[in-house]
Amino acid sequence: MTVRTCAAVTAILVSAGCGASPPVPAQPGKPVNVKASSMKEGFGTLERLAQAAKQEGALTVIALPHDWVNYGEIIETFADKYGIEVKELEPNASSRRSIDAAAQLKPDVFDLTLDVAVASAGKFAPYRVRGWQDLPDHIKDPSGGWYAAYGGYMSIGYDPRAVPAPASFADLAKPEYKVALDGDPLRSAAAFGGVMAASLQNGTPQPRYGVELFGRLKKAGQLTDPAKANVIVNWDHLNAARSAQDSESWKVTIPRGAPLGAYHVQAISKDAPHPAAARLWQEFLFSDEGQNLLQKGYARPARGEAMIMRGTLDTEQAARLPAVPGPPVLLTIPQTDAARSYLKKEWARSVG
Template sequence: MFTRSSSARRTPLLLAAAAMALVPLAACAPPQSDSTSAETDSGVKVDEATSAQDFGGMDKLVAAAKKEGELNTIALPPDWANYGNIISAFSDKYGIKVNSAQPDAASQDEINAANQQKGKSSAPDVFDLGQSVALANTAMFAPYQVTDFDQIPDEFKDPDGAWVNDYGGYMSIGYDSSKVSPITSVDDLLQPELKGKVALNGDPTQAGAAFSGVVMAALSQGGSADDVAPGVDFFAKLKDAGNFLPVDPTPATIESGQTPVVIDWDYLNAAETAKLPSWKVVVPENAAVAGYYFQAINKDAPHPAAARLWQEFLYSDEGQNLWLAGGARPVRADAMVEAGSIDQKAYDALPEVSGDPVIVSEDQAATATKYLQANWAKAIG
């Protein structure tokens, strides 16, 4: 098991357009329905329910969620950790429409959207966040313990269920072996032949993948989770060498050859091997960084029952195996291996990792985020 690092994802090049889109959404969206003030059979308000038992069991939670009929998600790219199939499976199983907004947004955009659309029917019901963004916004989360809550190790959850780690992986370097020489270490990224070819997934002040990429670089340069300055310095060297490519990588940029070297989570890089057989993935031996994302319910969710059912689905064997099918490591993996309920073939296919992974703590993430906010733009600007 391992813990997870900071957060956001996905395509900062799209963030400006996404932010502009939020204003009309907030202005035009209708107010929430009465579902947030409804009560369960046990007399608990739906938006205050902390377990399926508060509804009278799973069947009644399902009924309440179906009555709401919709679930609002945000920042869930369909090709990220198999989210496309996860959303489809949930919708098909329960007959609930999933409104997937801004799939390429970052974690901070999720929080911004919730604040800007508070009280509207279009507000996000649930969050999928990186560590630094999640832990900075816990006041916005509704505590909820899924049925399998006890099978999630204590270090991967808030005791009351305000947030729970969901899926994770290791920071890695993916590269097209038909275009560049083999890469085995972070230092290899400084090779002259990689001019204009090394891309980082996101802005580390906002995105978890990018944050962990900087931590990985820091470890390789003698730094640590307590001192990410060497990582920032390394990216400054990459830029000065002309190797740093300021383009957010996507499956399209990888497959077109625009981003032949990508620093990203191993499950995202590994997913590309099915489409591009020449794509290789390496987790640097001297710089293994592990990280989970954080799952949470918006306390002001317009569809509070559907939000809670979504959590139940994600942490069920079915949901956990769907993340695994996308190359991500589900948080309940150990319990599922012991119970024999894990997809063993998919589990065995995960990228190999050697050495002890670095685990970024809450305090370390806060310190590193503060340093990045003060120094990242200067280093690569």
């Protein structure tokens, strides 16, 4: 099953699926192919891949803010481990901006929302990481163009000193809640996700309900900016990271009935200036070390279930992730497209 159809997906974010058979290993001494579709095919060993990457001397990334899923530590660890300079472009760029700017800025790798990755598949160099078989089939392109590294749930972060824990998105209409989204849902993937989480009806997205809720909040003077809010609707890894800094003033909940989940996927640019470094970066992100570093940033590792079975997942950190009410609802590409079209027509009129 691919994300292109993504029908009736009910797999847990950390669930594993069957993958493709591993490529045939390269023979010792075989020339390196820095544009190969797997490590074994192009390099034979991780050591040869690392050597080729170090010879390139650099890796160029885009849209990786340091406070997003622990990317600051991940970048520093990768650079120190392999002696490779990481050039960071536009850390706060959106997925769409990353793709649109690629021809000019020439990043080696991408971290993208699923819809942008699917729409941009022709821009990627196929590559299957060593942990390919651990990734569920519905979160990877069969050809190897893109593949999810981590996922998360839409959540409600709240100040327990000011308001009780909301049991549902409908609770946010109560007058004590001052609510913020993380940006404009017409531009921000996180804000769009917040509206869609509020729209869920028995596991089905109904964009009208989300727009109506935030319209009521706006009319009542309860929709505000994050600095003034006692509730922020955002991805659970961001709310959880804030809660970890000060659990007395910030807590996080994923409401029952609204378990909206999403994945972020990785890809290598087919025009990557540093193709070996790009492949080494993917191997690092999908290694046990890389997946645990993502989880340290409160993301949910895509290889998590396989790592649990092998005893390589940091279970202490896993226990710190926000509790979830059940399997996630994952929007299909058609559902996402339809919802974005609806918001373009109705958000400004209903919410402003």
